[in-house]
Amino acid sequence: MNCKGLLLDIEGTLTHQGALIAGAAESLAWLHEQGLDYRLLTNITARSPATISAELAVLGLAVPAQHIQTATTACVAWLHTQQGRSSYLLVPDSVRPLFDGLLINERNPDYVVIGDIGQAFCYDNLNRVFRLLSGGARLIALQKNPFWFAADGPSLDCGAFVAALEYASGQTAQVTGKPSSLFFEMALQSIGCQAREVLVIGDDPGTDMAGASGIGARSVRVLTGKSAGLQRDDSGLASYCLASIAGLPQLLVQL
Amino acid sequence: MNCKGLLLDIEGTLTHQGALIAGAAESLAWLHEQGLDYRLLTNITARSPATISAELAVLGLAVPAQHIQTATTACVAWLHTQQGRSSYLLVPDSVRPLFDGLLINERNPDYVVIGDIGQAFCYDNLNRVFRLLSGGARLIALQKNPFWFAADGPSLDCGAFVAALEYASGQTAQVTGKPSSLFFEMALQSIGCQAREVLVIGDDPGTDMAGASGIGARSVRVLTGKSAGLQRDDSGLASYCLASIAGLPQLLVQL
Numbered sequence: 001m002n003c004k005g006l007l008l009d010i011e012g013t014l015t016h017q018g019a020l021i022a023g024a025a026e027s028l029a030w031l032h033e034q035g036l037d038y039r040l041l042t043n044i045t046a047r048s049p050a051t052i053s054a055e056l057a058v059l060g061l062a063v064p065a066q067h068i069q070t071a072t073t074a075c076v077a078w079l080h081t082q083q084g085r086s087s088y089l090l091v092p093d094s095v096r097p098l099f100d101g102l103l104i105n106e107r108n109p110d111y112v113v114i115g116d117i118g119q120a121f122c123y124d125n126l127n128r129v130f131r132l133l134s135g136g137a138r139l140i141a142l143q144k145n146p147f148w149f150a151a152d153g154p155s156l157d158c159g160a161f162v163a164a165l166e167y168a169s170g171q172t173a174q175v176t177g178k179p180s181s182l183f184f185e186m187a188l189q190s191i192g193c194q195a196r197e198v199l200v201i202g203d204d205p206g207t208d209m210a211g212a213s214g215i216g217a218r219s220v221r222v223l224t225g226k227s228a229g230l231q232r233d234d235s236g237l238a239s240y241c242l243a244s245i246a247g248l249p250q251l252l253v254q255l
Numbered sequence: 256m257n258c259k260g261l262l263l264d265i266e267g268t269l270t271h272q273g274a275l276i277a278g279a280a281e282s283l284a285w286l287h288e289q290g291l292d293y294r295l296l297t298n299i300t301a302r303s304p305a306t307i308s309a310e311l312a313v314l315g316l317a318v319p320a321q322h323i324q325t326a327t328t329a330c331v332a333w334l335h336t337q338q339g340r341s342s343y344l345l346v347p348d349s350v351r352p353l354f355d356g357l358l359i360n361e362r363n364p365d366y367v368v369i370g371d372i373g374q375a376f377c378y379d380n381l382n383r384v385f386r387l388l389s390g391g392a393r394l395i396a397l398q399k400n401p402f403w404f405a406a407d408g409p410s411l412d413c414g415a416f417v418a419a420l421e422y423a424s425g426q427t428a429q430v431t432g433k434p435s436s437l438f439f440e441m442a443l444q445s446i447g448c449q450a451r452e453v454l455v456i457g458d459d460p461g462t463d464m465a466g467a468s469g470i471g472a473r474s475v476r477v478l479t480g481k482s483a484g485l486q487r488d489d490s491g492l493a494s495y496c497l498a499s500i501a502g503l504p505q506l507l508v509q510l
């Protein structure tokens with residue numbers, strides 16, 4: 001088996017709309033039996049790995065929180081590699097504890113970290129960050145989604161305000177979620193593997209396959225979730241293609 | 256004289272940092288004597304033509320308010336050409352009276368007009384506009400400046416929030432200031448001339464010459480204001496080049 005570790009997408013790959021995809025639990029159990037390490041990767045920013053682990057447990061997947069990487073934990077892991085550098089945080093309170101232990105600086109930080117703070121995106125908060133960027137801080141974004149569907153209608157997401165700050169500052173934000181190489185490099189570091197030793201598995205070529213490609217890793221596209229209804233990979237980015245996660249053990253033994 | 260009307264920039268062309276540029280008053284007086292009509296064009300959005308006219312009078316230039324076109328009055332003039340269409344306004348209170356007489360619609364407008372509302376750029380105001388854009392309204396921006404220098408430091412300008420709304424909606428805003436063709440077409444309409452009959456005069460190739468080029472008009476670059484210190488036009492966009500506005504009469508008699 002020419003593979004030491006697996007980087008697995010969650011929504012559309014292991015779960016879909018609140019239910020397990022058939023074969024997901026069996027495939028994860030098989031990985032465990034084979035002694036293959038893995039991480040679950042998601043672009044979620046506002047929920048912690050502990051919360052996501054608890055949600056998966058309800059569905060029947062036992063995954064420890066330390067095996068789950070979000071766009072936020074990837075950011076935190078990356079900031080921990082930046083020794084001596086400081087950050088200003090404009091992130092939701094729900095994820096602020098994940099940043100404990102990092103150097104925080106409200107006057108002249110090296111980085112400004114921005115996440116979706118919803119109603120708290122006001123002129124003063126944005127202008128404070130703009131001035132820090134003008135002073136030399138680098139813009140780090142947990143995500144850059146343009147909008148999301150709230151109960152009462154489409155609503156501006158973090159990405160709109162990232163775009164505002166990019167336009168005003170002339171910077172391009174470093175996004176810490178998929179498909180950024182930063183995100184996948186942090187997953188490699190967590191699992192202790194080289195890019196050529198892992199498989200990235202997911203349903204979204206734009207995030208999963210593009211991310212794998214960016215770090216030079218192989219990828220497996222599953223035709224579930226966003227790829228449901230397709231007969232084959234049409235992206236040209238996937239190394240392998242499976243009808244679903246259920247086929248993973250069989251693919252791995254053939255590698 | 257192969258010219259029926261003139262479209263003149265103000266700051267850097269007629270005035271500079273609160274003072275008249277030598278020859279500006281004499282050149283305007285000469286135009287008047289010759290019966291040549293003109294308009295003064297500026298990207299100012301928050302001050303009205305009446306206010307600008309009063310400011311110029313203090314400096315010694317007598318220009319009626321009706322001869323001054325701002326990015327805001329160009330927007331208003333354009334909206335008046337859009338019969339039966341309605342607008343939602345997110346503009347400073349100082350210019351709101353200029354929009355009197357236009358059809359205003361807070362539910363499903365054809366256009367959303369955005370200007371610099373400073374501190375009033377909050378999540379709710381921006382999200383209300385985003386939903387109108389999602390519903391099919393078209394984004395019209397009085398200006399798209401990324402930032403300005405306030406007394407206490409660089410500060411986000413209207414353009415940053417226009418960029419946020421463009422990113423979220425997928426639209427490209429119609430900017431009503433220079434160098435947009437909309438702006439120059441409205442000036443032509445005001446002065447009752449065809450593009451080939453006018454000269455556009457200014458110190459900024461990016462706004463004045465580019466705008467003239469966009470409508471197919473000739474332009475004169477003056478080497479004052481933003482072009483001070485140059486010996487010749489280096490943009491390749493100007494039809495003619497003058498050391499300053501003082502040379503305009505001599506150029507016009509030669510055309």
